[in-house]
Amino acid sequence: MGTGKPQLLFVHGIGGLRDAAADRRRWLEALAKGARGAGLADMISALTQGWLADVTFADYSDLFNRRGAQGGTGGELDESDVPFLLGLLDSMLEELAEQFPPESSPVEARVVLDARFQLDAAVSGRQSQGAGEIGRRLVGVTTTVLRLPGLRRTAQWVNGWGLLSHLAQVGRYLDRRTKRAELGSAVRARVLDGLDPARPVVVVSHSLGTVVAYEALHTYEGDVPLWVTLGSPLALGAVVLDRLVPTPAHCPARIAAWLNFWDRDDIVVGRPHLANWILPSESGVKALTAPVDSRGLWTHTATKYLEHREVARPVIEALLS
Template identity: 30%
Template sequence: MDLRQQQQNMVERYRETVDQRENIRRLQVETGSPFAADSAEQLSARVERLVSKREVDPGDLTPVPSDEGPVRPAVVFERILGAANELQSVNFLARGARAARAVARVDIIQGGRRAGFGTGFLVGERLLLTNHHVLPDVATATESAAEFDFESDADGVPKPVDSYDLAPDELFVTDPALDYTLVAVGARPDGKRPGEVHGWLRLIAQQGKIVIGEPVNIVGHPDRRPKEVAVRANELLNQLPRFLHYRTDTEPGSSGSPVFNDQWEVVALHHAGVPDPGGAGWIANEGARVSGILRHLAEAALPPEQKALLAELGPQAVPVGPVPVETVPGDGRSGGRGTGAQERRGVTGRTAAGRRRVVFLHGRGQQGHNPAELRAGWCRGLAVGLAAAGLPPLDDADVWFPFYGDALATATAGRESAGLDTATTTAEAYVPDDPGARAVYAALIAESAKATRMPESEQQPADAQESGLLGGAVAALQRPLSWIAARSGLDDIVIAAVFRDVAAYLGDKSVRDAVLEAVLAGLPEDGEIVLVSHSLGTVVALDLCTMLPSGISVPLLVTAGSPLGLDAVYRRLLAHGAVRPGQVDVWLNAWAAGDAVAIGCPLGDTWDRVRDVLCANPKDRAHDIAQYLSHAPIAAEIAGAWSAVG
C-alpha cells in the first residue's frame, strides 16, 4: 500500500463518517456538553480510569442533584474532568516535558541519500514507534537513525543531538493499513540504550484513555524543525475502532508523532492530515489508535526472539478481552465485531424469526477497515431512508457483511499499477500491471468517455507518442479520464481507482477467485438473502449468483452505483454476458446521473427485468452508498423483502 492509497483511504474514512460528526456536533450543541456524544460505556471507562489513577479525588466532587431525573453519564464526566483539569499547572508541564523526552526526529535514509524526516517515539527501552510510510521496510530502517534532543533548552540554546542507529535485524514489525512501524533501536558506543537516557512512553491497551470532546496534545518535529508541541485549541472529533479523528496543528514531519491525552498517555499514533476535498487546506488529522496497534502486534507471527523483545512494551500493553466494539456516537448503542476468522472474513448477522437475511456487499477500497464499522455506516444510511419511508431501522445485528477488502488488496499487491514512480498522469498511476486487467481498464475508460459523449477525435490524440514505461496508449487515457471527471464532478483519482479495481477483478482470474472465496466464506449457508451491493460489489454479486449453494436464493437483489451497464464489464462476468441470475426474483438498481461509476445506467437498457431507480445524490457524494440507501423507495424495498416470511 503506497502513500497515495493510504491518503485516499484516510479521505474515504473521513467522508464515510460525516454523518457521525454532524450528529456529534448536534448533540454537543443541544446538550451544551462537549462529551455528550460519546457512549455511556466510553464515558464510564474514562471515569474509572481517571479515578483509579488518582487523577482526581472523588471527595472533591460536588454531589449530583437527585431530584432532576436520571443523570446523564456526560454530567458525571464533566465533574470528573473539571477536577482533572486542575492538572493544567506545573504538574501538567512537568509531565509533558518528561513525555517529550522520548520523542525523536527520524532521519530517513534511502540508498545512501537523505529521503526526508519524520517523527518517532520510544515505547520501550529500545523500541521505537513511527509510521509505516516513514520506515516502510527493513532496508530503509537499516540506513536511518533516531535523533533525540533535537530541541532548545529553557534558555533557547540548542541541545546536543543524541543520535542512535536503528536495528531492524533485532525487530521490525510494520503494517501499511494501520500505518505503523515498530523497530528496535541500537545502543550508543558507550553501550547505553536510548530508553536509559530518554525514557519511554507506555502504550496502554485498556480502554478509557480519552472520549470525544477532550483535548489532545501532540509532540513532534513538524517540517523537520526542532521539537514542538501542539496544545489546546485541539479536540478529539470522532472515534473509529482503529483510528481517531482530531483537530490540532500539524505539518509534514509530524508523521509518527504521539497523540496524548491531558494525562500525557498516548492515545494514538499520528499519521496524516485529512485534506479538504475542495482543496481548501486541511480539515482534520487522523491517527491509529494505540489499542488497534497493540492488537495487531499481539497477533503478529514473529520469531521467538522478537516476541521476547516485545515484552519491553510491558504488561499494560497486552490486549485483554474481546476486540473493542464499534461505538456509534450519540445514540449510546454498540454493535459487535467478530473475532478470529469472522474478523478477517467480515461480520455475520443473526436471523430474526420468520425473516430473511440481509447481506451487504461492499465496493472497493475497504482494505484495512473494520467490517463492523463499515456495516454500521451502511445501516445508518439505510436508517435515514427507512425514516423517510416511515419505517423503523434495521438492527445492525440482523445484517451480514461478508468482507473481501483485505483479500482484494492482497491479491493485487505488487501488481496494482506499473510505473507508479514514473507516472505523470492519474490514468498512468492507476493502470493495472496485469496485461488482462490493463486491457479492461483501458476499455472501461474509453467506453465511459463515449457514454458521456466525448468526441472520438479527442479520445486518441493524433500526436500520442510512446512515452515512459507505460507507452502513449496508456498515457492517452488521461484525456478521456479527465473528460469523465469533468462531466460527473467526481475526482479523477476516485474514478481511476474504481476502474482499476474493477479491471483487476475482471481481468485477473486469481484476483476474482480470492474475492469470491472471501465473500462465500462470510455468507449464510442456506436460506433466502436480500443482497444489497455497491460499486465493485455489484459486479461481484452477479458472479456470486452463479456460485451460490443450492440452498440459497435471492428474493431481492439491489445494485447501487453499478458499472454493470458497460459492455466491458458484463461481457467478462462468469455468465459471459448480461444474463439475469435465475436465483433472483426482484432486481432493483439505484443509480445517480452524476455517478461516473454508474455511467452505463440505467441497466434496464441492457439487462432483463431490472427496475431502475434514479437517485438525486449530491454531486460531491454521487457514488456514496449511504446516499443511495437514504432514498426512501430503495430503503422501503429492502425492509419489505427482509420482513417477508422466507
C-alpha cells in the same frame, strides 16, 4: 424459501482498504436514514441493532490493496490494465459529455473536452508507448476529470492516480487469465463466506460489488428474495457486460426480485440499459430499474444511494417478509 432469521449482505465496490465494521455501521446508518424517509422509522432500531437480520459486510478490499496481493498495487499500471481502462474512461467521458453540453455548461464542457483530447492522444500513441507512459497519460485524463467543479471536493480521491488505480480494480476482477482468475475466485469466496443457504438473504451491492454479486449469486444455492444493485457498471457494453460469467448475461436463478438504482449524475453506471441488456432468469425475473436523484456531482457512493427511501423501503420489506 428457507426459514429463520433473514440475512442482509452488503457488497462494496472499488476503493482502498476498508474497515469492515465501520463500513457496516455507515451502510446501516444510511439505510436507516432511508427507512425514516420511507415512513419506516419504527424499523430503525430493529435494523441497526441486528434484531431484524444478521448483517454481513463482505470485505474483499485487501485482495486488491495489500502490496503483493493477487490484485496488485504499486505506482504504475500493468499492461493488462490498459485496454479495460481505455474503454471505461471512454464510456465515462461519453456520460459526462451528455451531462455537460456546451450550450448550458460551457466551463464543464471544456474540461470534458480536454479530458477527451488526452484520452484520444493516449489511444493513438498506444502502439509506440509502454504501459508506464500510457498510464501517465491516463492519469492526466482522470486528473482533468477531477477538475470538474464540485468533483474534487465531493469525491473520495485526492488525485488522478487514486481514481485511475481504483477504476482498474474492475478490469482486474474481470481478467480471466490464470493469476487474475484466482483473484476473482478469491473475491467471490469472500463474499459468500459465512452465508447460510438455509436462510433467505437480501443482497445489497454497489459498483464493482454488483459485478462480483452477479457472478457469485449464479453459484449460490440459497434463496435470495431481493437483490439490490446500486451504481452498477454491469451494462457498460464491451468493457463489463461482454466479460461477465456466465454469458450471455442473465439474472441468477435464485433471485426472486432484482431492483437496480442509478443516479442521473453517476458517471460510472450504464444508465438504464441494464434492464434491457441483461436477460431474465428462467423463471422470468429481470432487473427493474429506477432513477434516484442524490444532488451534487459525485454520487457514486453506496451511502448516498442507501439514504433514498426508494432504496430502503424494499430492503426493509424483503427482510420482514
